[in-house]
Amino acid sequence: MLEKSRGHSVLWLGMVVVIACACSAGAQNAVTPNVAPPRSFEAIAASTTEIRCYWLPAHGATRYRLERDGRPVATVPAGAKEYDDTGLAPESTHRYSIVTLDGDKTSNPREYTERTFAPFPNVDASHQ
Secondary structure (H helix, E strand, C coil): CEEEECCEEEEEECCEEEEEECCCHHHHHCCCCCCCCCCEEEEEECCCCCEEEEEECCCCCCEEEEEECCEEEEEEECCCCEEEECCCCCCCEEEEEEEEEECCEECCCEEEEEECCCCCCCCCHHHC
8 A cells, every 4th residue: 555645655565664755856965975885804913912904995995094992093095905003902802993985975884803812821941
């Protein structure tokens, strides 16, 4: 069943309701589309105090912004494909996110969680 209400078309399909809005062209142009996010993103522990972030470039990127645990840590140029986050505590877990920036456009984030290595045990050479 199709009903019209306040400029919206409502189509009842059993339990599913489809609502269509007749938006003006001006309203559609007011929305700034997002730029594509990096095609892939991962963060890998490199040591007890370092995590390396890697990504595949996004089309249209002018730079990337990386965040650790919700706080910005770096903004890097479009040609960058990795970032070394150093000075971290051993055995610490961090949530990384990266967004593509292009002028005033920002992509949706890609996220990855990683943990630094535990400290290596001290080995006493006299016990070997």
